[in-house]
Amino acid sequence: MSPVRVRISRDKVRSDFVRLVNEISGQNVLNCYQCGRCSAGCPLTFAMDILPSQVIRLVQLGLEEEALGTNTPWVCASCMTCFARCPRGVDLAKVMEALRAIKLRPGDADRIRLNQFPREALARLPQQGLVSGLRKFTG
Amino acid sequence: MEIAYFPGCTLRTKAIGFDNSVRDTAKVFGYDLVEVPDWTCCGATFNLSVDNVMALAPPIRILANARKLGNEVITVCSGCYNVLKRANYTVRNDSEKLAKITDFIEMEYDGDVEVIHYLEFLRDRVGYETIKTNIKRNLEGLKVVPYYGCQLLRPYDEIQLDDPEAPTILDEVLDAMGCTVVDFPHKAECCGNFLSVCTDLTPEGRQAVGEEAATAVSECSFTILDAAARAGADLVALSCPLCLYNLDVAQDQIEKIHFGFRKMPIVYFSQLLAIALGLDTDKYALDSEHHFVDPSAVVRSVAKE
Numbered sequence: 001m002s003p004v005r006v007r008i009s010r011d012k013v014r015s016d017f018v019r020l021v022n023e024i025s026g027q028n029v030l031n032c033y034q035c036g037r038c039s040a041g042c043p044l045t046f047a048m049d050i051l052p053s054q055v056i057r058l059v060q061l062g063l064e065e066e067a068l069g070t071n072t073p074w075v076c077a078s079c080m081t082c083f084a085r086c087p088r089g090v091d092l093a094k095v096m097e098a099l100r101a102i103k104l105r106p107g108d109a110d111r112i113r114l115n116q117f118p119r120e121a122l123a124r125l126p127q128q129g130l131v132s133g134l135r136k137f138t139g
Numbered sequence: 140m141e142i143a144y145f146p147g148c149t150l151r152t153k154a155i156g157f158d159n160s161v162r163d164t165a166k167v168f169g170y171d172l173v174e175v176p177d178w179t180c181c182g183a184t185f186n187l188s189v190d191n192v193m194a195l196a197p198p199i200r201i202l203a204n205a206r207k208l209g210n211e212v213i214t215v216c217s218g219c220y221n222v223l224k225r226a227n228y229t230v231r232n233d234s235e236k237l238a239k240i241t242d243f244i245e246m247e248y249d250g251d252v253e254v255i256h257y258l259e260f261l262r263d264r265v266g267y268e269t270i271k272t273n274i275k276r277n278l279e280g281l282k283v284v285p286y287y288g289c290q291l292l293r294p295y296d297e298i299q300l301d302d303p304e305a306p307t308i309l310d311e312v313l314d315a316m317g318c319t320v321v322d323f324p325h326k327a328e329c330c331g332n333f334l335s336v337c338t339d340l341t342p343e344g345r346q347a348v349g350e351e352a353a354t355a356v357s358e359c360s361f362t363i364l365d366a367a368a369r370a371g372a373d374l375v376a377l378s379c380p381l382c383l384y385n386l387d388v389a390q391d392q393i394e395k396i397h398f399g400f401r402k403m404p405i406v407y408f409s410q411l412l413a414i415a416l417g418l419d420t421d422k423y424a425l426d427s428e429h430h431f432v433d434p435s436a437v438v439r440s441v442a443k444e
C-alpha cells in the first residue's frame with residue numbers, strides 16, 4: 001500500500017465516531033497500546049489492506065474515513081484469536097464488528113444479496129454459513 | 140436416561156450424518172437425546188455488537204424451551220454451541236438484557252440451563268473408560284488430526300471448554316475411540332468462517348471483501364490441510380459443519396493452485412465414534428453426496444465386517 005497522509009486533530013480524536021465504535025463494541029479503543037500481537041496472530045492478514053492493529057490505531061485517532069475505507073473489517077472472520085492474545089484485553093473482533101455495523105446500519109448498504117447466489121452453491125452450503133454470512137454482510 | 144438436545148438447522152439437513160451419529164452413539168452409552176421443543180435457528184454467529192439485544196432472543200428462547208426438559212442441554216455444532224453459550228453468559232451477567240428478552244419472547248428464563256457440548260459430555264459424563272470398553276472396531280489404522288477451529292474454544296472467559304490455544308479434548312476423545320491421533324500446529328486456527336459465503340459464491344460478494352481476499356478461505360484451508368498432511372494425517376475430524384464445508388469444498392481449488400497437494404477427507408468426530416462402536420456405517424452419510432472429498436474408502440478400510 002502506498003503511504004497515506006492523514007491529518008490528526010483534537011476534534012477528530014474526540015469525535016462521535018470514536019464514541020460510537022466504543023458504544024457498539026463495548027470496548028475502549030484507547031486501551032490498545034499498539035503492541036501488534038493481534039496482527040501477529042491474525043490468520044487473515046494476507047488478505048487485508050492494513051493490519052488489525054493499524055485499524056484500531058486509526059479508530060483511536062478518530063480517522064473515520066480511513067478506518068472505514070479499508071477491506072480489513074470485511075476480511076476479519078471473527079475468529080477471536082486476537083482477543084485471546086491481546087495483553088490489554090481489547091476484543092478487536094468486536095471493534096471490527098462495530099465498523100461493519102457503522103457501514104451497514106444506515107440501510108441500503110448490503111454487501112451481498114441472496115438472489116445473486118447460484119442455486120448449485122446454495123445446495124451445498126450449510127445453513128450455518130449462509131445465516132452467518134448474511135448476518136455479517138447485510139444490515 | 141433422557142437429556143435435552145439442540146441439533147440446530149444444519150444438523151437436520153446438510154450435516155445429517157453428524158446428527159444421526161451423535162444420537163446413535165449417545166444411545167450406546169444409555170442416553171436418549173430428546174429434541175428441545177419448538178426449536179429454531181440460533182442465529183448461527185454470535186452477534187458481537189453489545190447494543191444488539193434482538194440477536195439474543197433466538198438463543199434465549201431455545202434455552203427457555205430446553206428448560207422444560209431439565210437444566211441442561213446438549214449441542215454439538217460448534218456454531219450453535221458458541222451462540223447458546225455466549226448468549227447464556229450474557230444474560231447471566233446482565234439482568235436488564237435478560238428482562239428485555241424474556242419480556243419480548245414472553246417466556247420465563249433465569250439463566251439456569253447449562254449448555255454442554257457433546258465432546259464435554261463424552262469426557263465428563265460418559266467417560267473415556269466407558270468409551271474404550273464399548274469399542275467394536277479397531278480404528279488404529281486411521282491417522283487423524285483433531286481440528287477445533289474457533290467457535291468451540293473462544294472467547295475462553297465465556298466458553299471455558301478447553302485451552303483456547305492448545306486444546307486437547309478432541310484429541311482425547313479420538314484417542315479413547317482408538318484412532319491414531321496426529322498432533323499438528325493448526326488445531327485452533329480459523330478456516331475462514333463465513334467468508335466462504337462471500338468469496339466462493341458471487342462476484343458481488345468477492346467485491347465486498349476485495350478481489351485480493353477472494354481466495355481467503357481456500358488459502359486458510361490450504362494452510363491447515365497442508366500442515367495436517369505434513370504431520371502424516373489421512374483425515375481430519377472436527378465438530379463444525381461450516382469448518383467441514385470450508386476445508387472440504389476448497390480442495391478442488393487448492394489442487395489447482397498448489398502443486399502436489401494431496402486431498403484429504405474431512406469427517407465429524409461422532410461419525411468415527413459410530414464406526415468405532417460397531418454401528419451400521421451406511422447410516423451416517425459418509426459418502427460423496429455429503430462430502431466433496433469422498434470418505435467412503437477410508438471408512439471401508441476400517442469397517443470391514
Ligand code: SF4
Nearest residue numbers: 032033035036038086
Ligand atoms: S494486541 Fe491488543 S493492545 Fe496489542 S495492538 Fe492488538 S489490540 Fe492493541
Ligand code: SF4
Nearest residue numbers: 042076077079080082
Ligand atoms: S477476529 Fe478478525 S482481526 Fe481478530 S484474529 Fe480473527 S480475523 Fe484477525
Ligand code: SF4
Nearest residue numbers: 128147148149181218
Ligand atoms: S449455528 Fe447454524 S446450525 Fe446451529 S442453529 Fe444456528 S444456524 Fe442452525
Ligand code: SF4
Nearest residue numbers: 288289290330332382
Ligand atoms: S467455521 Fe471457521 S470460524 Fe467457524 S468454528 Fe470453524 S474454523 Fe472457526
